[in-house]
Amino acid sequence: MTAHDDATQLDTLRERYEELAELAGSLAHEIKNPLSVIHMNIDLLSEDLSEMDSEESRRSLDRVDIVRQQCERMQGLLRDFLRYARLRDIDLVSGSLNDQIDTVLRAYTAEANKRNIEIKRYLDNNLPSIALHSDSLQAALMNLVKNALEATEPGGQILARTYTTQTSVALDLIDTGRGVDNNTILHMFEPFYTTKDGGSGLGLPTARKIIEAHGGRISVQSEVGRGTKFTLEFPILKRLA
Structure with a gap:
C-alpha cells in the first residue's frame, strides 16, 4: 500500500468518524426533547399525588421520585455527551x-x-x-x-x-x-x-x-x-x- 493509499484511507476514516459523531450528537439531541417532556409530566404527577393524603399516594410518590432522579441523571448525561460531541476546531x-x-x-x-x-x-x-x-x-x-x-x-x-x-x-x-x-x-x-x-x-x-x-x-x-x-x-x- 502506497503513502497515497494510506492518506486516502485515513481521510475516509476521518470522514466516517465525523459523520458518526454528528449522527450521535443529533440522536442525543432528539432524545433530550422527549426526556424533558417526561420530566415535566413527572413533576405534574408528583404535585397531583401530593394532594392525595393516603398510603397508596405516598408509595406512588416514592416511585415517582425514583423516575425523576433517573430522568435528571439522563439529562445530565445527554448534556455532557452533547458538549463532548460538539467540540470541533476552535478559534485560538x-x-x-x-x-x-x-x-x-x-x-x-x-x-x-x-x-x-x-x-x-x-x-x-x-x-x-x-x-x-x-x-x-x-x-x-x-x-x-x-x-x-x-x-x-x-x-x-x-x-x-x-x-x-x-x-x-x-x-x-x-x-x-x-x-x-x-x-x-x-x-x-x-x-x-x-x-x-x-x-x-x-x-x-x-x-x-x-x-x-x-x-x-x-x-x-x-x-x-x-x-x-x-x-x-x-x-x-x-x-x-
Whole structure:
C-alpha cells in the first residue's frame, strides 16, 4: 500500500468518524426533547399525588421520585455527551495560562474554604503566551479542579504550578486526595468510564479533547492514599518577527 493509499484511507476514516459523531450528537439531541417532556409530566404527577393524603399516594410518590432522579441523571448525561460531541476546531487567540487557571481557582475558592481545603498557587510571572480559547479551556480546567476538590479530604491541599519547559508552557495541578490505582489511570480518559456514583464518564475525555484542540497534551500520575497530579502542556506561542 502506497503513502497515497494510506492518506486516502485515513481521510475516509476521518470522514466516517465525523459523520458518526454528528449522527450521535443529533440522536442525543432528539432524545433530550422527549426526556424533558417526561420530566415535566413527572413533576405534574408528583404535585397531583401530593394532594392525595393516603398510603397508596405516598408509595406512588416514592416511585415517582425514583423516575425523576433517573430522568435528571439522563439529562445530565445527554448534556455532557452533547458538549463532548460538539467540540470541533476552535478559534485560538494569544492569552495567558496563568489568567485561565487563576480565574478557575478563584471560582472554586468559596467551596474550597467550605471544605477546609487550601489552594496554593505557584504561577510563573514570566510565562510565555499560548494560543487558547478561553471558554473551552476554562471548562477543562474547571473539571480538573472540581475533581481535585471532590477527591481531597478536609485539611488537604490543591496546588497549581505553571512553568516553562524547553518546548512548552506547562501546568501541574496537584491534590493531596485519595488518589487512584493504575487501572483507573489506564481508562480514565475513555468516554463513559467513571468511578463516581451517577457520573457520566465524559468530564475527563472532554477535558482531554479540549486540551488536544489547543495543540496540547495531558498526563496523570497518581498514588492511592497520597494524591494525584495532572500535567497539562501547551505549545509556546511563537512571536512574530
